[in-house]
Amino acid sequence: MGKTNDSTLTEFVLVGLSAYPKLQTVFFVLVLWMYLMILLGNGILISVILYDPHLHTPMYLFLCNLSFLDICYTSSSVPLILDSFLTVRKRVSFAGCMVQMFLSFAMGATECVLLGMMALDRYVAICYPLRYPVIMSKGAYVPMVVGSWVAGIVDSVVQTSLAMQLPFCAKNVINHFVCEILAILKLSCADISINIISMAGSNLIVLVIPLLVISISYIFIVAAILRIPSTEGKHKAFSTCSAHLTVVIIFYGTIFFMYAKPKSKSSVGTDNQDIIEGLISLFYGVMTPVLNPLIYSLRNKDVKAAVKNMLGRKNCSDGI
Secondary structure, eight states: OOBOTTOOBOEEEEOTTTTOHHHHHHHHHHHHHHHHHHHHHHHHHHHHHHHOGGGOSHHHHHHHHHHHHHHHHHHHHHHHHHHHHHSSSEEEEHHHHHHHHHHHHHHHHHHHHHHHHHHHHHHHHHHOTTTHHHHTOHHHHHHHHHHHHHHHHHHHHHHHHHHHTSOOTTOOEESSSSOOHHHHHTTOSSOOHHHHHHHHHHHIIIIIHHHHHHHHHHHHHHHHHHTOSSHHHHHHHHHHHHHHHHHHHHHHHHHHHHHTSOOOOOOTTHHHHHHHHHHHHHHHHHHHHHHHHHHHHHTOHHHHHHHHHHHHHHHHHHHO
């Protein structure tokens, strides 16, 4: 089943939590609630940034793109996850699986690069505050945003194209909630060394290099903050970076736990290990986008003021 006469794979089967029907109901409600919160929280953040002229700065342009990325990322996978909770064995066409994998990979890779660009923006703001408007001009921050998107999309095109060329023989059952690239590679009956090498290069470009940029930027940021004489000045300077740093820790922490930890070579409990990895991936896919707007709004006085201003004007216009 799922094969044509020429043995070409036509569909994948997502197992998910089919062995745990009671958990499926709980996770369906939980993930649906989180997805609605993602759409609401990030949608409000985007609307506020676009609505308030005071927020039309490089920092908030990056934040607007981050929120849009979170909406796109979750929308590429969460509907499929929710559907898999409602069926025992969710069937997905080969083309549909590749499209979902491409979109998820592209959004995730773009977010990694974008977080690195945001660290550079905070570095300039803290270390060169007087020159910030000149250095982070429109001619600088727009290419940084566009470059993040291009890097993520190109990376995803390469990885997805290589995965599509693999033969899968009789294996089409994915022990996962979505068409995740590592879960797809496990099903191939051919040598995947090229894919592994390509993934290693991808991790270097979109994971390691941005993380190095973030780390080096924050070394200089911390050094600059420590040189500020007043405690109030130190607190104010750090508060402009704390939200971004919190998001980076959550985002990269989950990714490295998911992709960089050693895999067990034992065949015993492999399915359970796949389910655990799938749950971690699910956490990464929904928790970070849920937390991002909360972190940035709760820690940012400008955003909170803009939200109150927008709601206040709306109430006034409704009352007229």
